[in-house]
Amino acid sequence: MKKYLVGYSVSLVLLAIATWLAISIGSVRVPLSVLWQPSSADAISANIIWKIRMPRVMLAGLVGAALAMAGAAFQGLLKNPLADPYTLGVSSGATVGAVMTMFFGLTTTTFGLFTLPVFSMLGALAALIAVLGFARLVDRSMRMETLILTGIIISAFLSSVISLMIALTGEELRQILHWLMGSVSMRGWAYVQLVWPFLLLGGGLLWWNRMELNALLFGEERAQYLGVNVKRSKWQILIGSSILTGSAVAVSGTIGFVGLVVPHMTRLIFGTDHRHLLPLAMINGATLLIVCDLIARTIIAPSELPIGVITSFIGAPVFAYIFFKQRKRG
Amino acid sequence: MLDVKQLTGGYGERTIVKDVSFHVRENTMLGILGPNGSGKSTLLKMISGSLPIKSGTVHIAGRERSRYKSKELARKMAVLPQLNPHAFSHTVRDTVALGRYPYQSGIITSWSAKDEQAVQFALTQTNIAHYAAHYLSDLSGGEQQRTFIAQALAQQSSLILLDEPTNHLDLAHQQQVMELLRRQVKKCGQSVVSVFHDINLAALYCDQLLLLQDGAVYALGTPQEIITAEAIAAVYGVDVACFTHPITGVPQITLKPLTE
Numbered sequence: 001m002k003k004y005l006v007g008y009s010v011s012l013v014l015l016a017i018a019t020w021l022a023i024s025i026g027s028v029r030v031p032l033s034v035l036w037q038p039s040s041a042d043a044i045s046a047n048i049i050w051k052i053r054m055p056r057v058m059l060a061g062l063v064g065a066a067l068a069m070a071g072a073a074f075q076g077l078l079k080n081p082l083a084d085p086y087t088l089g090v091s092s093g094a095t096v097g098a099v100m101t102m103f104f105g106l107t108t109t110t111f112g113l114f115t116l117p118v119f120s121m122l123g124a125l126a127a128l129i130a131v132l133g134f135a136r137l138v139d140r141s142m143r144m145e146t147l148i149l150t151g152i153i154i155s156a157f158l159s160s161v162i163s164l165m166i167a168l169t170g171e172e173l174r175q176i177l178h179w180l181m182g183s184v185s186m187r188g189w190a191y192v193q194l195v196w197p198f199l200l201l202g203g204g205l206l207w208w209n210r211m212e213l214n215a216l217l218f219g220e221e222r223a224q225y226l227g228v229n230v231k232r233s234k235w236q237i238l239i240g241s242s243i244l245t246g247s248a249v250a251v252s253g254t255i256g257f258v259g260l261v262v263p264h265m266t267r268l269i270f271g272t273d274h275r276h277l278l279p280l281a282m283i284n285g286a287t288l289l290i291v292c293d294l295i296a297r298t299i300i301a302p303s304e305l306p307i308g309v310i311t312s313f314i315g316a317p318v319f320a321y322i323f324f325k326q327r328k329r330g
Numbered sequence: 331m332l333d334v335k336q337l338t339g340g341y342g343e344r345t346i347v348k349d350v351s352f353h354v355r356e357n358t359m360l361g362i363l364g365p366n367g368s369g370k371s372t373l374l375k376m377i378s379g380s381l382p383i384k385s386g387t388v389h390i391a392g393r394e395r396s397r398y399k400s401k402e403l404a405r406k407m408a409v410l411p412q413l414n415p416h417a418f419s420h421t422v423r424d425t426v427a428l429g430r431y432p433y434q435s436g437i438i439t440s441w442s443a444k445d446e447q448a449v450q451f452a453l454t455q456t457n458i459a460h461y462a463a464h465y466l467s468d469l470s471g472g473e474q475q476r477t478f479i480a481q482a483l484a485q486q487s488s489l490i491l492l493d494e495p496t497n498h499l500d501l502a503h504q505q506q507v508m509e510l511l512r513r514q515v516k517k518c519g520q521s522v523v524s525v526f527h528d529i530n531l532a533a534l535y536c537d538q539l540l541l542l543q544d545g546a547v548y549a550l551g552t553p554q555e556i557i558t559a560e561a562i563a564a565v566y567g568v569d570v571a572c573f574t575h576p577i578t579g580v581p582q583i584t585l586k587p588l589t590e
Binding site for chain 1: 419421424432
C-alpha cells in the first residue's frame with residue numbers, strides 16, 4: 001500500500017511541476033505569479049496564460065490521460081504489451097471518422113459540437129472490431145505479432161482512405177494535414193470542454209472494469225471461472241477505450257505511442273493491478289504529453305514541431321525494446 | 331452436488347464426449363481417468379461451461395448450470411484449468427485475492443474481514459504464504475499451480491473442478507495437494523471432480539473413479555471396482571499388474587516390462 005502512496009504522490013508532484021513549467025515557458029516567459037498577484041501583472045501576460053497556455057496545457061494533459069488509459073486497457077484485455085491505440089490502428093479509425101465528418105461537412109443538430117468526437121469514436125470502434133475480427137480469423141490464439149501486424153494492415157488501408165479524402169477536399173487540405181500530424185496548439189477552451197466529458201465516460205467504463213481487467217490477464221477462460229461476465233466486460237472495455245481514443249483524436253489528431261510508453265513504465269514500477277495501473281497511467285499520461293508539447297513548441301522556436309514527432313521519437317525505441325524483451329522470453 | 335446427465339458434445343462439429351452421466355454427492359472426490367484423447371479435459375470443459383453442450387444437462391446444487399449468473403456460479407463452482415503462460419503477471423497474493431472476485435460488487439472495492447480470512451486460509455493451506463509478494467512469472471510451474479489452487483480455495487465454492495492438478499508438481503507437493511483436497515472434501519464438505527493422468531494417485535485419494543474410453547463411460551465406481559488389470563488393458567491398451575496398496579489396501583497398478 002505504501003508503494004502506491006509514494007507512486008501517487010510522486011506522479012502528482014511531477015504533473016504539477018510539468019504544468020507549472022508548461023504554463024510559464026514559451027515564446028513569452030510568464031511568471032505564474034501573475035495569476036494571484038494582479039498588482040504585478042500586466043493584462044497581456046494574464047491573457048497569454050488564460051487564453052493560450054492554460055487551455056493548451058489542459059488539452060495536452062487530457063489527451064495524454066485518455067491515450068494512456070486506453071493503452072493500459074488494450075494491453076490488459078489483449079494480454080499484449082505492444083497494444084496501444086496507435087499500434088492497433090484504432091487511432092487511424094478515429095481519424096477516418098473525424099476526417100469524414102469534416103469532408104462531408106457533417107454537423108448534425110443532435111450532437112451539435114460533439115459531432116466530431118462522436119464520429120471519431122465510432123471510427124475507432126469500427127477499426128477496433130475490424131482489427132480484432134481479422135486477427136482472430138488469422139490466428140485464434142491472437143499472438144502478439146498477429147495483432148500488431150493486423151493493426152498495421154488496417155492502418156495502412158485507412159491512411160489511404162484519409163489521403164484520398166484530403167486529395168478530394170483541396171482547399172481545406174492544409175488545416176486537415178496539420179491536424180493529422182497531431183497537435184494541441186491553438187485549440188482553446190472549447191476543445192477542453194469537448195474532451196473532458198468523454199474522458200470521464202470512457203475512463204469511468206474502464207474503472208468500472210478494473211477487477212475484470214485483472215482477472216482477464218489470466219485469459220478469458222480463467223476469468224469466466226472467477227465469475228467475470230466475459231462478454232459484457234470485453235464490450236465495456238472496448239467501448240470505453242474507443243471513447244477515450246476517439247475523443248483524443250478528435251481534438252488533437254494522431255499522437256502515437258503515448259498509450260504504449262506510459263502503461264509500460266507504470267507497470268514496470270507499480271505492477272499490473274489495474275486498480276492502480278489505470279489511475280497512475282492517467283496521471284503520468286497527462287504529465288508525459290504536457291512535457292512533450294512543451295518540448296515540441298520550444299525546441300525549434302519560434303516554429304513548432306508536431307507533438308507526434310516527439311512522442312514517436314520516445315515511443316518507437318520503447319516499442320522496439322518491449323518487442324525485443326518479449327521475444328527473448330518467449 | 332453435481333449432476334451430469336447424458337452429456338454429449340465437443341469442438342465444433344466433432345463430437346468428443348458421448349452420452350456421459352454421473353452424479354457427485356457432497357464430501358466426495360471423483361477422479362476422471364482415461365488415456366490421451368479420451369475426452370477427459372473436454373468433459374471437464376463442458377461441465378464448467380467453457381465448451382458448449384450439444385445435448386444433455388449439467389445441474390449444480392440442484393440448478394441447471396446455464397441458469398446461474400456469472401458471479402453466482404463462481405461462488406458455487408471453482409475451476410482450475412491446465413496451467414498456461416501469460417504476458418503480464420500479478421503477485422501471488424493478488425492472484426489468490428482474485429478468487430474473492432465473485433463476492434465483490436460495486437464501484438468502490440470492498441474487502442471484508444471474511445475476504446481476508448479466506449485468502450489467508452488459502453495461502454497457508456497451499457503453503458505459499460511466504461511467496462505472497464512474489465510475481466507469478468518469477469515462480470516455478472509447481473509454485474504457480476499451487477497459487478491457482480489457492481485461488482480456487484479462496485473462492486469457497488462447494489464444488490471444485492480440476493484438470494490434472496498434480497502436473498508440474500514433485501512427489502512431496504503432489505502429496506500435499508492431494509491431502510489438501512481430501513481435507514477440503516472430508517472436513518469442509520466440498521466436492522471435487524478432477525482429471526488425473528496418474529492412475530495410482532487417483533486410486534489412492536478418490537472416492538469414486540470414472541473411466542473414459544473414446545469419450546464414453548467405460549466404468550464408474552469405487553477404486554476397488556474400477557482398477558482391475560482387465561479394465562486398464564481394455565481402456566489404455568497396456569498389460570499391467572494389479573496389487574493392493576500395502577497400507578490402505580486400495581488397488582494400484584504397475585507396468586509389466588515387455589523386454590527382460
